[in-house]
Amino acid sequence: MAKFFAITILVIAILSAIPILRHTWWMAEDISTHGAPIDEQMSETMAEAGISFLASQFILAFFIWKFSNPRPGEKIKNFPGGAKAMVWAAVLLVGTEVLALGVFGAKAWANVYFTPPSSSAMPVQVQSGQFAFYFRYPGPDGKFAPIHPELISESTQNFYGLDTNNDPDAKDDIVTAEMAIPVNREIHLLMHSKDVGHSFFVPELRVQQDFVPGLDLSLHFTATKVGRYEIVCTQLCGLGHYNMKAYLSVLSQQDFDDWMKKEAAMQ
């Protein structure tokens, strides 16, 4: 019986490793300039965790196979040094690994968060609200007009509370439901939430950042491949959370300019 159990453990361990090794459910293709170290970190984490997992399963199976039926009178052996030494060894082993992954990971993270966007980055604002994203481009004047929360109204499509009657800066602001950006141009994304916590996640861009009510957060990234990608909310934000999404269109400069003209006409 014990031998059967040991073999079952081995079979489960190997079967569960196969889809990971074959990248069956791997991440979507990376279309960002900052994504490579993140993917590398992911691969390293998977490799280290995978090797540790397989090794521990093999050792477990081996011990079950060899020691599960002690002969009568045989002395049970302990870990050398007893329980205390075993706990120390485990803490050391796991701690070193977590520390190592953390150091490498912090580097990938700091590449995104601790470097400022370049001065030529294109600013785009995103506002999350139950249950949609709305984007704002500053228009020809390059200025985002101030937001007046009391003017926010979905029924008049004034999602940003712009005072278009009195504020000249507001007149050329372009508010859209889809986010379009030119390819190979750095984007400075300015994020705020209208109501509760949300998240901005574009798997292909290797970008996932929460919206925190009351905080103005920002991100910067460059997309390198033309295409249409999904932006999804990954913080449970209410009844309609499952339906909270928008699209990111990465366009050539020419297409982007055309798109902008079309959106300006819709305002």
Added chain:
Amino acid sequence: MRKESSFAAVLSAVVLVCSGALILNQKVSAAGEGKISGTVRLDGPAPHMKGIEMSKDPYCAKAHANEPAHLEQVVVGSNGGLQNVVLYITEGLPASALAEAPKEVLVFDQKNCMYTPHVLAMDAGQTFKVTSSDQTTHNIHPLPNPMTGNIPWNQSQPPGAAPIEKSWKAPEVIPVKCNIHPWMNGWHVVVKGPYAVTDGSGNYSINNVPPGNYAVTAWQELYGTQTQKVTVAAGKAGTADFTFKAK
């Protein structure tokens, strides 16, 4: 003698009508009833109605692929007639005329990710059903003020789901929204007594109005309300035209 008999005839006719009215609890109905009709116009240029971008939902975006939908706050016909104005009687109706809501079931449809009609007027207690002609899930979320006695509700309607039948208890102007499609915005205008909504040319006709003196109110979602006095004679229509100033 002749005079007396004609007086008796009139008297008996009056008694007959009155008792008939009492017996029937004076349900407002066609025979002998007048109506109030007229036109509602907009004075000045119609305000710009923003285009609606529906890219969030590919089904909705496809339905408007050729021509984007626009906001429907102010819909003006070719002759300046204002559509979607609700007209109802605010003064002068006898209590008996308010007793019973019409039996007709109204339809509030969701079509191409817009509410059709944009403004649904109804009598308090009248049944309406919310239907969906779309192959995408909608969420119907009317937002009444609970202090009026109307109870807010919020219900999803996937494609092919059964119509949702409801009614409102108290007169109130209730905004309706869809939590999935933030641009979707409609109105339930609940009134007491007979009502009408202007058509594409701004014309309306409130039927089943017994003769009398009334105050008629016109409600427009952006411009608010206006009230006029109007007299309905037996079998004759009273007329009330309204003009809202564009702003």
